[in-house]
Amino acid sequence: MRNRIYLCLAHMSGKEMDYIKEAFDTNWVVPMGPNVNAFEEDLEKFVNSRLCDTPLDKKVVGLSSGTAAVHLALLACGVGPGDEVMVQTFTFCASSHPVTYLGATPVFVDSEPDSWNMDPDLLDEAIRDRIVRTGKTPKAIVPVALYGMPYQIDRIMEVAARYGIPVIEDAAEGLGSRYDGRVLGTTGEYGVLSFNGNKMITTSGGGALICQDEAAKKEILYYATQARESYPYYQHEHIGYNYRMSNICAGIGRGQMTVIDDHIAHHRHVQELYCSLLEGVDGVTMHRNPSDRYDSNFWLCAATLDKDLHVRGEEKAYSAVISGAVGGAAGVTHTARTAVTDCQPDNKVEALRVILDEANVEARPLWKPMHRQPVYRNVPAYVNGVSEDLFRRGICLPAGPYVSDDDVRYIVETIKSAIY
Numbered sequence: 333m334r335n336r337i338y339l340c341l342a343h344m345s346g347k348e349m350d351y352i353k354e355a356f357d358t359n360w361v362v363p364m365g366p367n368v369n370a371f372e373e374d375l376e377k378f379v380n381s382r383l384c385d386t387p388l389d390k391k392v393v394g395l396s397s398g399t400a401a402v403h404l405a406l407l408a409c410g411v412g413p414g415d416e417v418m419v420q421t422f423t424f425c426a427s428s429h430p431v432t433y434l435g436a437t438p439v440f441v442d443s444e445p446d447s448w449n450m451d452p453d454l455l456d457e458a459i460r461d462r463i464v465r466t467g468k469t470p471k472a473i474v475p476v477a478l479y480g481m482p483y484q485i486d487r488i489m490e491v492a493a494r495y496g497i498p499v500i501e502d503a504a505e506g507l508g509s510r511y512d513g514r515v516l517g518t519t520g521e522y523g524v525l526s527f528n529g530n531k532m533i534t535t536s537g538g539g540a541l542i543c544q545d546e547a548a549k550k551e552i553l554y555y556a557t558q559a560r561e562s563y564p565y566y567q568h569e570h571i572g573y574n575y576r577m578s579n580i581c582a583g584i585g586r587g588q589m590t591v592i593d594d595h596i597a598h599h600r601h602v603q604e605l606y607c608s609l610l611e612g613v614d615g616v617t618m619h620r621n622p623s624d625r626y627d628s629n630f631w632l633c634a635a636t637l638d639k640d641l642h643v644r645g646e647e648k649a650y651s652a653v654i655s656g657a658v659g660g661a662a663g664v665t666h667t668a669r670t671a672v673t674d675c676q677p678d679n680k681v682e683a684l685r686v687i688l689d690e691a692n693v694e695a696r697p698l699w700k701p702m703h704r705q706p707v708y709r710n711v712p713a714y715v716n717g718v719s720e721d722l723f724r725r726g727i728c729l730p731a732g733p734y735v736s737d738d739d740v741r742y743i744v745e746t747i748k749s750a751i752y
Contacts, residue, residue, distance in 0.1 A: 334742065339444055339694045340632060342534035343733035345591040349655050350357055351583030358424040364557075365579030367586055368394050372540070374589040375744035376486050378508075379523070381486035390518050390542050391549035391740045394577035394585070398504040398526030398539035404575060405500045405522035405541055406472060415471040416712075420450040420502075421485075421701045422465045422719035427502045431474075432479065440713040448722060450475040454617050456491045458714035463495075472553040473499045477506025478518050479700070480599075481619070482629035487538075492520075492663040493566055494543075496700070500524065502577075504539070507532045508596045510627040514669035517542045527581075530732075531587035532595050532631055535581040585619050595733055596629045602731045602740055609744040615641035615746065633731045634698060636722065637680055643750050645686060649679035676705040678724050685727060687750045693743050698726035 350366055360366060372392045380388040395401050404428055411417055413435030419428045421440035428438040441458050444451040462470055463498065473492050475483040485501065491501045494747045499520030503509070506516040507525055517523020523542030527535040543549040554560075559572025577585075607618045615638040637643075676682075677697040688695040700723055703713035729743060 334692050336624065337693045337730050337735060337739050337743065338732060339628060339696060339728060339730050340530045340732035342531060342588065343591065344531060345464060345587045347590050348584045348587030351586045352580055354413070355579045355583050360579040362476060363396075363574070363578045365574040365582070365731050367579045367582035368577050371577070371582040371585040371589070373524070375540055378589070378592065379518055381515065388518055389548055390523075390544065390641075392525075393541045393549055393552045393556060394582055395539045395541060395575045396577055397426075397537060397575075398502075398524055399426040399430060400540040400556070400573070400575040401504075401524040401526075401539045402426060402500065402502060403433055404555055404573070406430055406434055406436070407525060407555060408548065408551055409472045409498045409500065409521060411471045416466065416468070418455060418462075418470050418473045418497075419457060419476060419702065420476040421703045421713060421715065422699055423446060423477055423502070423702060424504075424699055425476055425702065425705070426504065427476050428708070434465070436471065437711055438702070440701070440708070440711065440715070442701075442713075442715040443718045443722070445718050446482070447481050447626065447719070448478050448619065449481060450488060450678055451716065452484055452491055454485035454714055454716060455488065458492070458712075459491070459495055459497070461714070462712070469495055470497055471663070472521075473497050474502050475499070476502040477504070477509055479619070479634050480506045480509050480629040481621075482506065482509050482511035482516055482626050482628060485514075485516070485703075489519060490524075498522075498709075501542075503542075505531070505631045506629060507631075508592065508629045510600060513627075522548075524727065527588075532599070532629055533585065533592050535577065535585040535588070538577050538581045539584065540577075578618075598733050599630045599633075600628075602735055603628075603633045603642060605737060605740045606633050606635070606729060606744065607609065609741065610635070611746070613744075614638075630731060632650065632728045634728050635727055636725045637678070637684070637727065639678075639725070641680055642752055643680040643683040643687070644752060646679040646683035649682040649686070650676070675700065675720065675723070677726070681725065681727050684747065684750055688743070688746055691742075691746045693746060694727045694730060698723050698728065717734050723747070 504526035
């Protein structure tokens with residue numbers, strides 16, 4: 333039996349244990365410390381590197397998660413109760429949930445078909461309409477680097493400048509991706525990174541926020557450490573959060589930074605191999621860089637199935653309620669009430685996922701658009717059908733550092749055998 337091929341698991345470099353041991357030896361087993369400072373410096377060097385001529389001097393704050401980074405960025409942009417935030421609908425819930433933490437309302441914006449990310453024209457239309465309807469300008473814009481693919485940050489920034497709205501780049505999936513040579517997360521007011529266990533590099537759990545300058549970094553640090561004032565006792569004049577990264581996790585991150593370029597290169601190699609092996613397979617289309625302006629890290633390799641394609645077993649798709657986690661979906665504790673919902677992947681996509689699962693290959697549907705999530709049924713959304721169509725036809729294929737060339741060939745052969 334072939335070993336399980338997981339969607340994306342970060343690979344350890346061997347250096348991690350040295351930094352962790354150092355933390356224990358020096359008794360820095362707290363949510364701050366030398367490893368945190370050094371990891372932030374490593375990240376600053378990485379994100380400030382670019383192919384263009386103008387040097388960057390962004391600052392980075394290590395945090396407990398990418399979700400915490402989104403939350404603090406929104407807070408720093410002044411988002412509060414009664415406000416609205418423009419959020420890409422084609423994303424994971426961590427892009428939108430923090431908006432609700434602050435008592436604000438996410439306003440979802442659909443995607444354009446090339447990058448699958450926020451449509452700048454629809455964004456402009458949505459902002460104008462929100463101003464007419466509410467008399468207020470949205471407080472922030474959150475584009476997302478879906479599966480590592482860059483968004484059209486230049487056009488999004490043009491729209492944002494027109495209305496004076498700050499942009500928070502959710503580059504949680506896009507560490508190392510570039511648009512016009514510039515690292516994602518460095519153009520907007522803030523940039524969000526994630527180091528969850530399935531990301532390009534991992535700190536087991538963790539994230540970071542890219543800030544414009546030292547003053548912005550200090551403000552984020554203030555709120556990330558319970559908003560303490562400089563007294564010899566605990567004095568709090570604002571509500572803060574326990575969001576600082578631990579020195580242990582940062583030690584893992586320092587080791588991971590020694591292999592980040594190798595990880596990115598591997599993901600891109602796997603993507604090219606999928607494209608090559610699936611080139612002659614009718615009905616299966618890999619998602620690629622739309623032009624030379626895009627340079628995705630291909631955190632996940634995504635494909636779409638044509639509407640006329642047929643997959644073995646699709647007539648039995650969704651025939652039973654799933655109990656527990658699907659694939660690597662950790663944290664699933666509720667059993668669904670029904671086997672189907674009013675917005676789900678086509679039967680052929682679910683059939684292919686099941687066939688791959690039976691072949692010990694983890695695959696998943698694309699993100700379900702946020703505007704079709706029950707929890708957001710009553711919030712405003714500006715849609716064009718792109719994200720819903722992609723969700724119905726799309727599937728994510730394994731791409732992590734443990735995925736070998738032979739694994740990719742096995743996966744492609746399994747896909748071919750499933751089609752009729």
